[in-house]
Amino acid sequence: MTLHRERRVRLVRTHGELRGQGADFATPDNARAVVMTMGALHDGHAALIRAARKEVGESGVVVVTVFVNPLQFGANEDFGRYPRTLDADVEVAREAGADIVFAPSVDEVYPNGEPQVRVSAGPMGGVLEGASRPGHFDGMLTVVAKLMNLTAPDAGRHTAFFGEKDAQQLALIRRMAADLNLRVTVVGVPTVREPDGLALSSRNRYLSASDRGTALALNRALRAGAAVVSAGARAVHDAASAVVAEAASATPPLELDYLALVDPATFTEVPEHYSGPAVLAVAARVGTTRLIDNVPLVIAGARS
Numbered sequence: 001m002t003l004h005r006e007r008r009v010r011l012v013r014t015h016g017e018l019r020g021q022g023a024d025f026a027t028p029d030n031a032r033a034v035v036m037t038m039g040a041l042h043d044g045h046a047a048l049i050r051a052a053r054k055e056v057g058e059s060g061v062v063v064v065t066v067f068v069n070p071l072q073f074g075a076n077e078d079f080g081r082y083p084r085t086l087d088a089d090v091e092v093a094r095e096a097g098a099d100i101v102f103a104p105s106v107d108e109v110y111p112n113g114e115p116q117v118r119v120s121a122g123p124m125g126g127v128l129e130g131a132s133r134p135g136h137f138d139g140m141l142t143v144v145a146k147l148m149n150l151t152a153p154d155a156g157r158h159t160a161f162f163g164e165k166d167a168q169q170l171a172l173i174r175r176m177a178a179d180l181n182l183r184v185t186v187v188g189v190p191t192v193r194e195p196d197g198l199a200l201s202s203r204n205r206y207l208s209a210s211d212r213g214t215a216l217a218l219n220r221a222l223r224a225g226a227a228v229v230s231a232g233a234r235a236v237h238d239a240a241s242a243v244v245a246e247a248a249s250a251t252p253p254l255e256l257d258y259l260a261l262v263d264p265a266t267f268t269e270v271p272e273h274y275s276g277p278a279v280l281a282v283a284a285r286v287g288t289t290r291l292i293d294n295v296p297l298v299i300a301g302a303r304s
Helices: 015-020 043-056 086-096 136-151 167-179 202-206 209-215 217-226 233-247
Strands: 010-012 032-037 061-066 100-102 158-163 185-189 254-262 276-286 289-299
Touching: 015 136, 032 043, 032 136, 043 061, 043 086, 043 158, 043 185, 061 086, 061 136, 086 100, 136 158, 136 167, 158 167, 167 185, 167 276, 202 289, 209 217, 209 276, 209 289, 217 233, 217 254, 217 276, 217 289, 233 254, 233 276, 233 289, 254 289
Parallel strands: 010 100, 032 061, 032 158, 061 100, 158 185
Antiparallel strands: 254 276, 276 289
């Protein structure tokens, strides 16, 4: 049973057009939810949109942004080949319950060229993904802050939904919203996986059949770590590492970037005798495709 009536999605390209939609969607509490994407929408994005619709109800407004943000791609990353499938994206958004797809151009988002003033990700932005992709999180937070402002209602509830697959990104967005007193509630939605366990990602389409076979080691590593949480942090890391090490000999090989057990608030690695909430995170390259995945855990106290 769907949570929404049949909807006609409105595709808008400018902030002016977006603001012009306000009168058509006026409601008593003016609730608006936004799902920010870079397009190439899949079932993971659809889950975010459905969660947004559930949050605001039938009378609220769900906005999906589609913008491939150049600020968060490094010089040797895949900005040029990142999939752009706007027509299909609009249909996915409609079926999942969106009202508006906001798909601005680079000039619309950055009318004065690359912004001189940007949001700094701070210490958390320099570890794991931030260490592997310098400047990535500054660019991500800058565009998220802009899109939060551009999509916010003039008054009323404003909620933004992000996937837990990008756990470090989600933690940084929550910290930015708190530190900068942004008038938005940030909600995380659990990772959606394909039947074989691979976390849904727009980059999965780059994987060949053999690449995919190797990539499944990421989820196996996370599950191996999660299976031994009662034995402590060291056991979790060792169990996941063993799976990753084996996949390094696969064809094609899994080229590990990092495997880390981290504090979910800071994304710094937890000590061996740590107990409490944690995130087991992994990033690796298979062929030409870089993939990330993670699982939230609660680590038991170390045993003597």
